[in-house]
Amino acid sequence: MPSTADVMIETLKSAGVRRVYGLPGDSLNAFTDALRRDGTLDWVHVRHEEVAALAAAADAHLTGELAVVAASCGPGNLHLINGLYDAQRSRVPVVAIASHIPSVEIGSGYFQETHPQELFRECSVYCEMASIPEQLPRILEVAMRSAISERGVAVVVVPGDVMQAEAAGRRPPKRIESTRALVVPANTDLLRAAAILDGAERVTILAGAGCAGAHDELVGVAEALKAPIVHAMRGKEYVEYDNPYDVGMTGLLGFSSGYRAMEACDALLVLGSDFPYPQFYPDHATVVQVDVRGSQLGRRTPVDLGLVGDVRETLRALTPLLNPRSDDAHLQKMVGHYAKTRRELDELAAPGKAGPLHPQYVAKTVSDLAGEDAVFTCDVGTPVIWTARYVEMNGRRSLVGSFTHGTMANALGHAIGAQVAYPDRQVVALCGDGGLSMLLGDMITLVQQQLPVKLVVFNNTSLAFVELEMKAAGIVNFGTELVNPSFAAVARAMGMHGERVEQPDRLPHAISEALEAPGPALVEVMVARQELSIPPSVTAAQAKGFTLYALRTVLNGRGDEVVELAKTNVFRRFRDR
Ligand SMILES: Cc1ncc(C[n+]2csc(CCOP(=O)(O)OP(=O)(O)O)c2C)c(N)n1
Secondary structure, three states: OOEHHHHHHHHHHHOOOOEEEEEOOHHHHHHHHHHHHHOOOEEEEOOOHHHHHHHHHHHHHHHOOOEEEEEOOOHHHHOOHHHHHHHHHOOOOEEEEEEEOOHHHOOOOOOOOOOHHHHOHHHOOEEEEOOOHHHHHHHHHHHHHHHHHHOOEEEEEEEHHHHHOEOOOOOOOOOOOOOOOOOOOOHHHHHHHHHHHHHOOOEEEEEOHHHOOOHHHHHHHHHHHOOOEEEOHHHHHHHOOOOOOEEEEOOOOOOHHHHHHHHOOOEEEEEOOOOOOHHHOOOOOEEEEEEOOHHHOOOOOOOOEEEEOOHHHHHHHHHHHOOOOOOOHHHHHHHHHHHHHHHHHHHHOOOOOOOOEOHHHHHHHHHHHOOOOOEEEEOOOHHHHHHHHHOOOOOOOEEEEOOOOOOOOHHHHHHHHHHHHOOOOOEEEEEEHHHHHHOHHHHHHHHHOOOOOEEEEEEOOEOHHHHHHHHHOOOOOOOOEOOOOOHHHHHHHHOOEEEEEOOHHHHHHHHHHHHHOOOOEEEEEEEOOOOOOOOOOOOOOOOOOHHHHHHHHHHOOOHHHHHHHHOOHHHHHHHHO
16 A cells, blocks of 8 residues: 555656655655655755755756755754745745654654744745645645745645555645746736836836746837836846846946936836845836735835736736837936946956956856856855856856845755756856855765766855945954865865866866866865955945945945945944934
8 A cells, every 4th residue: 555655756746846855864764765666756865954955946946847855854854944945035836845753742842843834834835734644645735736836835744654654535636737827917007007107208127037038028118118127136047138228237236337227217117026125226216016926016115006917928018008219318328337337347357467366257257168058056145246247147047046035055055956957057156165164065965966066166265245244334354254174175075176276367277177077076266355346336325225335335346435434423323223
């Protein structure tokens, strides 16, 4: 007779699941045994469950399909949590099998006892426990459908003894597939949006991850409105390529052209973006926002008209209602400013004469040498900044990061999932030295699972992003020093290609060799600890949060000025608010 665990494997297969990321143990043993006996699903074994969850998040992001993780009870599944938060907040479909202590012991403070339904509640769209075998088939099916249709994490908590028990309850579903629902605003609402946009003199578009699959429609509406397009970090992958209307990013990681285009408009069209910082939204513009989730409307800035709709379908319906305009003065001004900003950014990515290297040069070199369909992942910290500014998207490349949850140490885990999902694509992880060392053990996974991921480590011997924050806030650097091993030597000891680069002229060769190496490879680059980049862009009066202003200023090369300002009472008043 099949066990409940056998039914779980059967049900996962019915949704086209081909692998499970995880780490086995005690209460999960019945599940992994059923998987082994079935023999058709791959078990992607990692060293830390957080990495399993990050890998699943990247897998789901890239394939658009359900990804699955499994972990043992108590500490085992507790380790999943941070990675599941990342998946949930990036809105990708992931099912987590959180095995649990023996049913009979629940509530007794038993060895390894936790309360998973409470712990996972906040990072999931669905989280339920199957206490008896009869419950399991339905709970697992609901979990899978919830993850797919609500684009989030669903957690199934199952005590080990329930998985081991004889199967019972309804038969497993024959097929679970994601189908597409088209969400388009009503015509009357589209006409209201068209009237606002037609009535404005200068329209700017803010485009986010909701623009995935809507590239042509986005360019089309920008053409009709003669509107520059600013993108948020999660929109970069979908927006910046083949796009004459793109004027770059705004926000802390962005640069002045994106900020200017937002500030100078009198109507802002927000498309599928949850860009979080209110300070960077214009306060005098009329705002029209389109989002497939109505609950997102008006979250970040007050909106004059919020439309519930899928971006692509909404633009298909909206653009023909607009009066195409000929006056492109606003667009030309912003595009011109972007071209100038881009030139300045590129100048900062010059090799320099001797080490330590400019991190900009490192990111640009990686971008120039990587494959046309490479997948990039980047660690939270300064690697996100250099990726935002120098890693070019082209419509075939992909970019995965922890852009909403913002966890460190994401790049390696995301790269593992990317490479497992796409064995034939080049996968390049841009890692911080703090980030990589946080989940260092999973470098071994690259060797064990034979994943040819390329790691590029920005070794600045510090938590450099935090140092920037501290500097901006007028706080003395503290607790940010890192005493690092040679990551290249660690890589070699683990059985992969590893090279340390200390001089700029060696970098292109080192990156090329790593990219061409047949297996996993690591290039550790000794980079400048605090790189102050592009020329000043935003004035204090323009940016309302002083600390944000200061951080941008440090990032943009006016560190001394900030330190002077930090000594003043004005600064303290702002900071202490
Ligand atoms: C898990 C976690 N801990 C702490 C932070 C706060 N934090 C954000 S960036 C950062 C420093 C990252 O350092 P590193 O990976 O060395 O990159 P660098 O900025 O030095 O390039 C820290 C500590 C975080 N985002 N996530």
